[in-house]
Amino acid sequence: MEAGEFYSLKEKFDAAGVTLVAVSKTKSAAEVQKLYDLGQRDFGENYVQELADKQAQLPDDIRWHFIGHLQRNKVKYIAPFVHMIQSVDSPRLLHEIDKQAAKHERRIDVLLQMHIADEATKFGFDAGELAALLPDLDQYRHVHVRGLMGMATFTDDQQKVEKEFRFLKKMLDQYRSSAGAHWDTLSMGMSADFDMAIKNGSTMVRIGSLLFGAREYPQG
Numbered sequence: 001m002e003a004g005e006f007y008s009l010k011e012k013f014d015a016a017g018v019t020l021v022a023v024s025k026t027k028s029a030a031e032v033q034k035l036y037d038l039g040q041r042d043f044g045e046n047y048v049q050e051l052a053d054k055q056a057q058l059p060d061d062i063r064w065h066f067i068g069h070l071q072r073n074k075v076k077y078i079a080p081f082v083h084m085i086q087s088v089d090s091p092r093l094l095h096e097i098d099k100q101a102a103k104h105e106r107r108i109d110v111l112l113q114m115h116i117a118d119e120a121t122k123f124g125f126d127a128g129e130l131a132a133l134l135p136d137l138d139q140y141r142h143v144h145v146r147g148l149m150g151m152a153t154f155t156d157d158q159q160k161v162e163k164e165f166r167f168l169k170k171m172l173d174q175y176r177s178s179a180g181a182h183w184d185t186l187s188m189g190m191s192a193d194f195d196m197a198i199k200n201g202s203t204m205v206r207i208g209s210l211l212f213g214a215r216e217y218p219q220g
């Protein structure tokens with residue numbers, strides 16, 4: 001994306017109070033650096049090794065968001081530096097993040113990933129599992145749950161996508177009050193559906209291909 005295009009997109013998100021996470025999976029450190037030089041600081045990655053490699057090469061003030069499926073035995077590699085883990089999809093993963101964050105005397109921001117799409121391959125909690133987890137959240141001293149993340153079904157059916165985003169927003173509103181807490185983040189919207197997501201209450205969009213061009217090989 002050209003600098004001018006990037007700035008006008010960024011302006012639009014800023015005006016709406018929406019945080020832009022630039023999803024850089026499969027893209028080189030040089031490509032990340034280019035966007036960094038335009039002022040972008042929040043970047044999202046799906047793979048632990050790839051994230052660790054880039055983090056080592058790139059400026060320290062980048063806020064790295066982990067957005068892919070995370071295996072528990074790999075949490076330790078990103079715990080020292082990760083800014084936010086958006087893809088918490090099980091209580092056991094939450095427990096492991098808490099444990100690793102404690103080792104580094106950190107409190108790591110996380111989002112709970114909700115399963116809102118039709119596709120069986122997408123990870124996440126359903127409404128019942130979320131409700132069951134909430135009373136336990138206080139026990140985790142080294143994670144800070146900031147809200148919810150979800151991915152809509154990959155479809156041209158706009159009504160369906162909207163319905164899924166509305167459902168996610170409703171869950172956030174419902175549990176924000178009972179969790180009492182600092183649930184200020186609703187991460188929804190990607191290259192194809194961010195307008196719809198923002199219209200329905202998104203506070204954080206995760207955008208890859210629109211910024212960096214199509215990915216060379218299909219992943220995550």
Ligand SMILES: *Cc1c(COP(=O)(O)O)cnc(C)c1O
Binds near residue numbers: 206
């Ligand atoms: C890859 C990915 C994105 C970005 O997708 P684009 O369609 O390229 O914008 C956003 N969120 C998650 C969880 C992803 O895996």
